[in-house]
Amino acid sequence: MPCCHRAARVAYTAPPGNAPAGTPRESSRLLDLFIGNLSYLTTEDDLAELLRPFGLIGRPRLAYHPRTGLPRGHAIATLASPASACAAMAALNGRELHGRYLFVRESRAGE
Template sequence: MNIYIGNLSYSVKESDLKEVMEDYGTVDSVKLIIDRDTRRSKGFAFVEMPNDQEAKNAINELNGAEYQGRQMVLKEATPKESAPRRSY
């Protein structure tokens, strides 16, 4: 399951998130979203967990939990909808 994690402190690193999420099960990947121009975190990330039940447990336990001074938002990530192409 792909999990969206939002409202993160800008100082959070991918390794920090992996450590937190591994308390709930196996983590395949962590992708912290970085602003291309400033090279600074945008305050959200995506975590891939292969076991859906472990992922759901992590969401239930950590959604709203305080981490590094901020209340995290966790939910199942939904696929990004592609924007319609404009024709000129």
């Protein structure tokens, strides 16, 4: 299964004094994960505990219906690096939480 193919590596030229010009380096940027098929019983604390070993930054954000205030069954979580996001996707996609099998992928724009 391909993992974070768009965010895997970004090359840039190192500033003078740090490394020879043209030396590729791995970029460290944050990556959002979409976690779907959540039970209505799942809380942000449950997700934080599940994602903490993978470099969770901040708190996961559960989506709620604007009129009813009920959970929509998905959340967005920000992880520290593309590598940690790939590890989280591999470990958590298909894992059971509160009787539901999680669907975990890289978040798309507008989610």
